[in-house]
Amino acid sequence: MNHSIQKMRLQRGWSQQQLADAAGLSARTIQRIEAGASASTETLKSIAAVFEVDFSTLEPEPAMSATPIDPRQREEADAFAHVRRLRGFYAHAAKYVLVISILVVVNLVTRPQHLWVLWVIGGWGIGLLSHALAVFRPVRWFGPEWERAQVEKRLGRPL
Template sequence: MLIQKLRLQRGWSQEQLAEVSGVSVRTVQRLERGQPGSPETLKALAAVFDIDDFNRLKEPAVDAPDLRSDLRPDEAFALARVRRVKSFYIHLIEYLVVIPALALINVVTSPSYWWFVWPALGWGIGLAAHGASVFGAVGLFDGAWEKRQVEKYLGRDL
């Protein structure tokens, strides 16, 4: 499959591709075996590989061109990181536009009950989780944790 070829051209493991694209390792494995993926998953992978049309990822890798192989792995990871940060800031701007609009609608239509607080709270929790994942505030089960656990299991405590 084209996804596997593009991943191998960059020297990435399935885990690394999953990390930079935001999809699970299991999803990467299924896609590489030829199973279909959701449009959202294919769009995330297309963004990582810098492909405009995510439908190209459905094509077999037989005659696939070398797409963005001029990027070194560290550059590709930096690019993916910048895209994740950009995604968070877009999410934040959406929140800062929509919630005040909901508050205004709430004040105009029913000022006695402030219902806009509930979407603000729910979305705010999601936004905080997004920020924590992007900026690494919660590194409980990240790659460093996995490495520490493997080293601990092998008796090579760092």
Template sequence: MENKVKKLRLERAWSQEQLAQLSSLSVRTIQRVENNEVPSLETLSALASVFNVSVSDLVSEPIIESNELDNRIDEARKQVKDEIKLLKKIIVAIIVCSIMYIINYIYSPHLNWPIWVITIWGGILFIRSLKLFLLDKIFFKWQKNRLISLAKKNGTIL
């Protein structure tokens, strides 16, 4: 363990303090990991996330839970990436709609055509937000439960 974490840290020219800050761990925890003390899965998860590697890449002997933890980290990264995309779309919509509304106010204040664009664009972004924050989670849980029930029905174990 020590060699992998320390090696990754030194490859990036980070001090133990920098790694501790980036991983939200204490310096003492980093020192313990580098001195070959067995870290918790939470510590491994934080370090793997900072180094952008899988948990199994950090450990010498394979840990059964590390694959599940790697999957959770990958899912969290995808979720954050999708949230950033949505946030960018919302910011663009706000800027463009504001500019359209200002132009409308200057040149034809008696017409309110930007309201249609704002309403439609806002509706689309609202639906995408619902999908990202609500529907995806509901369907993921349904899919997981459905797989378990089918596996039990067929006599197989997942």
């Protein structure tokens, strides 16, 4: 993933659309690049010109398994990934509220004696709840902390 483009964009307080306009690209192209898709040389040169940086700083580095990962870079990558998941959840929740509101009105106008909309609210609500649990991870019963505690308990010593 090319987090350097997203990082430079965010440091300037630009939206993806603003970067796309400045670089003469589509917003969808910027979205794809920030999500990890490869970009053409021309596209990367356009973005580099906007940011006034050397083109080579935007080229993805070849993956080398022997190269240690910088903890700061890993932390930034995790933060960017979390923000993408969070944005996806908020979009999902907004769609839920909008569509359910419309369906409630339609149900009450057309057949108020039969509340079929409750099935939609419940079914989609379960999906939204599972999305929230995946993004916010409130349940850590069997997460990494629990796993580490169990290993240390089994070993009888800290790792």
